[in-house]
Amino acid sequence: MNWYGVAAIWRFEMARFFRSIIQSVVSPVLSTSLYFVVFGAAIGSRIPEIEGVSYGAFIVPGLIMLTVLQQSIQNAGFGIYFPKFIGTIFEVLSAPISSFEIVVGYVGAAAVKSMLIGLIILGTSFFFVDISIQHPFFMLAFLVLTAVSFALLGFILGIWARSFEQLNLVPLLVVTPLVFLGGSFYSISMLPEVWQTVSKFNPVLYLVSGFRWSFFGTSDVPIAMSLAAVLLFASACLSVVWWMFHTGYRLKS
């Protein structure tokens, strides 16, 4: 293992995070606070408790997931796309570092960044609502698994994208709708029967549900299914990454 190489990539990526600390931290915290004000305080006061949880508290896990997903994809995607775009990727490709190590560096940094932001949002939410975490271990496990697997997805998009537009397209057109329709802000039991069935095909539902379970002990789908879904998604992303490096897809000519 070329640990120095992994550390070099990891540190480089983290440096970008701290260089733009305002953008990295302040903006997700601000937008989440706005969600709390609008959905939690203003609208939420008119919504009854869901499964024994106040609406303001109910949306906390979904909000964290929303941000962690977006941040993981964005950070990992940008992290690998930018060197490809400006041409500095040659150095990584010519270094004695394996594709696995490259992924650990980029994806690891992106996942750590988004988890940090997720935890900051969790901290922020304590100012707005009353929440307790019933299963802290599972909460962290879900956070890590989600951050890593969506950072892998972002990494794939970063290698695939040929332009900044393409890089932003998938998160915008696919991921954001999936997150909003994945029960981030409601329980799918509130939906008509048909839409409940449709929702079961949305992978994000399993994440949000499992994550919410770790907070409140209630969930839309069984916790085991949530875990299985995340692991399945992570291994699918891993396979695609492996294939990309194996064939040199859009990295080598």
Next chain:
Amino acid sequence: MSTVVQVEGLTKTYDGGFEALKNVSLDIKEGEILALLGPNGAGKTTLISTICGITSPTSGRITVGGHDVEKNWRAARDLIGLVPQEINLEPFEFVGNTVRFSRGLFGKPRNDAFVDQVLSDLSLLDKRDARTSQLSGGMRRRVLIAKALAHEPRILFLDEPTAGVDVELRRDMWALVERLRADGVTIILTTHYIEEAEAIADRIGVINSGELLLVEEKDALMQRLGRKELTIELSQPIKEIPETLKEFNLTIGDANTLTYVYDATGERTGITRLLGALQEAGLTLADLQTHQSSLEEIFVGLVQEDAA
């Protein structure tokens, strides 16, 4: 001298079907400076990129330090430093950081003293805490060299290190290459300029349209490439070369011109003696012109020789 890089029957066909390298074989000796000379699009960068692992070969075999670059890539790449043709640098990064990054990427523990030494060798130490975007083009090229040297490579590839670089920096670059060679580093550089190859290389390889036309010791090659022509325009037409001028390598051009071919790198060009002899033969000169074969002409010559 032992062989440190061995290329055997290397062919590279790009995705579009373009054959950029055609069955190239090349042995690079340890500690030598090899210049690859060739016009735009000859395949110099492709050759270097394939050795360094950035481009995958279509067929053929490459070893670096005895390690196959595909099977034993880690050991092979440990030995290599690469300075690319394009100046690609992270714009927001500090000079010192980016050089440290390269060292880490190549699996070497942090060593700030060494990084400072490399920066100072390249007259960049005072720029260590500047952002790369604040540097001039020549400085950025030197940062790229510093990055390539940060992990103490044994083999250094310089892809057109002096393109767009002023005379002074070019001399600095040559001096640096000399110093590295003194440390036993093998250096492969590409260039369009014969003079550059002449100034620093031990051996010169000429590459054109994906084919390595020849690899020769510089001194032998310079003799072949150093041919110059003197065109002598006479006041009167001439039909035959006078007896007294037969010893010179003269040919009659159209009507009233004579062409004298000589070796410009030789001790004596024979020009003075020739001019004297012309006068003695009673010929009056209207004009004189010298002409050195351009790189293109030399390539054409080599390609024709190659085909013959």
